[in-house]
Amino acid sequence: MKTKHFSRNLVKVLLWGLALGLVLSFSTTAVAEEKVFKIGSLCDQTGPMSAATAPFLQGQRAYQRYVNEELGGIEGVKVELIAADCQYQVDKEIAAFKKFVDVDKVLFFFNLNSSGTAAMAPMAKRIGIGHMYLDEPLAVFLEGGWYFGIVPIWGETGGAAFEWWLENVWRKKEQRAPNVGLLTIDNQAGYSVAIYFREYLKNKKIPIVVDMHTPPQLADASTYVDALRKAEADVLVTGTTPGADVVIYKTLHALGLSMDRIQSIPFFLASAGLRKAVGQGGVGTLMGNVTSGAHEADVPAIKLFNELWEKWYPGQAKPEMPFFIGWNEMDVVCEALRRAMKKVGYEGLTKDIKKGRKILKETLENDMRGYTGQGMFAPITYTPTDHKANSQVKVTRFAPDGSLEVLTDWLAPPPLKDYQRDVKWWRDQLKK
């Protein structure tokens, strides 16, 4: 009897909790009716990729806080960031995207994950709403698209690091072309890296001696390491998950195989926890960092950020690259909103939301030439026909003490050929 009573009460508490959540969600919507710019964010706060991707939203939220609390909004208008945790599920992303468009009436939104971005780019184009994420080739090269990249294509990051390595490390000890081992994750992000590197190295007449895809969860890297050893690879280029990186690098180290390493999806190693996990096995790894890091105190944006961080979270560890990518996304869009507002005012951007979205897109295309966020990222220049952010990175090395050592200023790999700026070319490569 007592158990039944308790169970009933438990159900009641649960139902009240749900009802409270509903009320709170409606009350938030009511608050959102104030004078605000609404921006949507598809994010993975939970789910299989959340460890790597949750910091994106944290960075976006931190920038929102900076704008609203420190600057008093954009020309006095607060920014509301509406997030939807999609748990790496395309269905949830598409449902949230439609909610952003029709219910929340956001001006712009941020994507998350390559497949979802590629699936949504044609829909966003049809509806007429701008969106942003990493430089996903199937979206950023979509003709007439509304998608904007924020960093170089994964591959260009490694390409820039490879260029630096070739000139400053390899050529100093060898004159022959190096044998390259290429290990990339078995998903779209990994394929982007593989496609980029195959073409890049073909043009440089450098042989790829191992070209393999790794599963997202890699427990044993011996097959891959054995292939690298047999093929006598001189340098390993990876574009894999954080876990796979750790396993591969640790295995290489344990077997005493000394080969130079370049990480082409750099935010996987841009985490103190992962660097600690990989230990000595990761020391010396090169990567192309797409943002300035919290340790670069001479960069004006970083100086400001560090001050804010100390004020907000005194004594807490500073965030790393994925966080700053989220921060940068918000920075670029808020700056575009500020510039658009100067032209058409708040009403011009929000009265007719479709018109507002178009004005914001055109502002990004026409008024954001060479924007760097005070040195936070390489100069971004969008045009009406080119929504690719840039291709420059800071080549960074994993130092023996576990820190990241910045080796260069912004550096770019050879520019993409015209045929590579075409969705069809990328699709054809994906079919090979």
Place this chain on the structure above:
Amino acid sequence: MYLPCGVFNQDYQQEISVLRHREHWVLAAFIALVLVSIVVLANNYILSLANLIGITLISAMGLQILTGFAGQLSIAQAAFMAIGAYASAVLTDDYGFSYWLALPGAALITGCAGILFGWPSLRIKGFYLIMATFAAQIIIMYFISKVFIGLTGGTGGHMASPPDFFGHSIETDRDWFILIMSILILCNFFLVNIKRTKMGRAFVAIRDNDLAAEVTGLNLAAYKLAAFFLCCVYAGAAGSLYAHWHQVVFPEAFTLDKSMFYLGYLIVGGLGSIPGVYFGVILIILLQEFLVVAIGSLGSMYPNATNFIAPAQNIIFGLVIVLFLIFEPRGLAHRWEIFKTYYRTWPFPYVATHK
């Protein structure tokens, strides 16, 4: 078909009618009113949710035939949907077939795949069959994303053009809602009829005791394969609708956890019950959506607590499902039956007012 006390079938027409008595007609009119209201009043977000629910319902109906009626467990429903989605996309966009041919074509292709992957069910059952269908999920998705990439586009996905209906391109969520609901009604009609045919009764006999069913002369192999075939026809049709609704199809949309959820829909709704399919799918999808919205809103209100708030979505969802299974293990359909019984007899023991 269960009939209220005092209602008797007196001729064959009454026996086979789907809408048999007043409550059926009232319910049908109410559903029609809801559907029309959604078409007229709903925005794209609501329509999009309704479309997702509709497609999920069609696929879950297929699994209800296989698992709920015939008792054959499967955790490969999402992979079967993928076959239908890719078959339809390839038939229309690469081979120029009309969507109206590609849709049944994709359903049939998936049905044939279902026979192939249902073959192990002739020798194994229970947990062993779950493992066999788990293998099917892995194999199908591997072939789609790794082996047939020339045809499917691999992880890059495949475009799926919107269908054309007498010169009108079906692109908006409203258009899709009408199409998906029409097909859902057709699928529901077939499901109701399958259940009460000789085949449907054979499925139930196999589910309840396959040895006894075989002793009575049922061809177990044929019926089990028929159940797989029908299940996959439904999954294929749902996959085809899914692909062309989004106009693009990616392997990530058909993962193992999606397949697990299909089994979850039936358990929550009620295994073997047609209304149970609706209850399970609608409850779970709306609960998930509600949690995304509610947790997102809480995150907006307390941005600094985002890290703590986000996991609440999974915790609440898990808690609701667990509590639900504890208190209503026979599914929502059973609760619905209790509800109907109560109001049919209230305030008297039974009523005998109409035929």
